Amino acid sequence: MSLVLGVLGGMGPAATLDFLAKLQAYTPAERDQDHIRVLADINPQVPDRNTPGGAAGPVLAEMAGGLAGAGAQVLAMPCNTAHAHADLIMDASGLPLIDMIAVAAQAAAETGAHRVGVLGTKGALRLYREYLAAQGLGFVGLPAERQEAFMALLYRIKAGEFGAAARNEMRALAEDLMAAGAEALIAGCTEAPLVLSADEVRLPFIDAGDHLARRCVAVCLEYEPAPTLPL
CATH class of the missing domain: 3.40.50.1860 (Rossmann fold)
Structure with missing residues (x-):
């Protein structure tokens, strides 16, 4: 049984789809049921992460909480800049984030x-x-x-x-x-x-993003330990 991965995506959509394709490609699977369950919120409406003011943070926090409520057990986010909001995302969801x-x-x-x-x-x-x-x-x-x-x-x-x-x-x-x-x-x-x-x-x-996909596979299949929440 693998961990359920929650993906905060849409920043931008093409990059998220590229990440999901890599995630699938790196999963050792002989049948559908061997793949990782992924819950993805592909939300292109997240405010621009390059605009001063941090408007993206509350939206990302809401997305993370929604993924946790839907059953995600660990999070990933294929957007480098948005990692400035990593602590807020983990606080809002109560879930660890695999840090890209x-x-x-x-x-x-x-x-x-x-x-x-x-x-x-x-x-x-x-x-x-x-x-x-x-x-x-x-x-x-x-x-x-x-x-x-x-x-x-x-x-x-x-x-x-x-x-x-x-x-x-x-x-x-x-x-x-x-x-x-x-x-x-x-x-x-x-x-x-x-x-x-x-x-x-x-x-x-x-x-x-490639290395993030590899780490997500390893964590979700429990080849490597999941990250822990900050104290």
Whole structure:
């Protein structure tokens, strides 16, 4: 019997569907009944996580409470920036959250890199800087004007642009991080892997959503212990 996973999704919808596909692909199953039960709230109406004021927090808390009421036993959220509200989500639901930022930072440490570049929103970058420092790793970010270019590209991807132009621009941003001294690269925005793959990067490449899916499978099938609620 596996744990029931509750997914706070819709940030954005394409990234959530990508995560759910990875979750299914990584589950060792010979029949339908071997898969994990997943309760997903795909809510594109969550306020923009990049807008100051924290308006997303109460909505995410309500979603988490709803998932707990529906029977979820552990939560996951395939949105890096929204992890700024992790404590509120756990307080509202009484459920532990499998922390995508922590999972990705651990994966970066396991590459042996000392300096890690991150493609992500400003909010996500603040979290990654903290989590990487806890692993004894240096953080490499984009200069201000290139970070603004990343944000503009992010919103184009959210609007459905997945073609060659978007792929070329994301690859160029990754190359900027490499040129700045990154020894590994974290796709710290769930839209980034929609237009950038490991074979396009000449460094260890950590897709945070991919690693989150793997950890969810391990936790829900009880191969690894579930996270605990903060004291």
